Amino acid sequence: MQRLTGQLSVIVDNIAKVSEVATPDVPATSHPLPLENVFRPDVVGQMLTVEQVLQNAPDAADGRFRVTAILGEEQ
Template identity: 85%
Template structure:
């Protein structure tokens, strides 16, 4: 397979990304990026329309319990520890002015 990644391309990508790369980094990244591109090409060769794409190699299922309502508290139980209550509601200090 012909190498698509060249040191000049890596330098150009560094300029686009505004990353200053040393000659050693350019050399190392050229090899690493070339391996990545080759591996992607290999995967593309075996990917066929009859193979279903997967996002996870193992089928997943929801492991949470069913969302079933349980016993509910009465209004009296809810308000029993409230510092102030009126008309079956929590009573709080007003935070909005009259204009609201």
């Protein structure tokens, strides 16, 4: 318990130091560098045909991937 009291004292002292230099004319920040979105624009590109998508599938039926049944369903 005494160790935690000492650690808490250090934390409170450090908060007091930050409070001394924090001024109203300095805006609060969550990150030291400005952040910006780096994603590309969302545009429709060339799409694969159903045949291209299924060409390497281990099993397919009716234009869909065929997989083993799960959750107790019949196969």
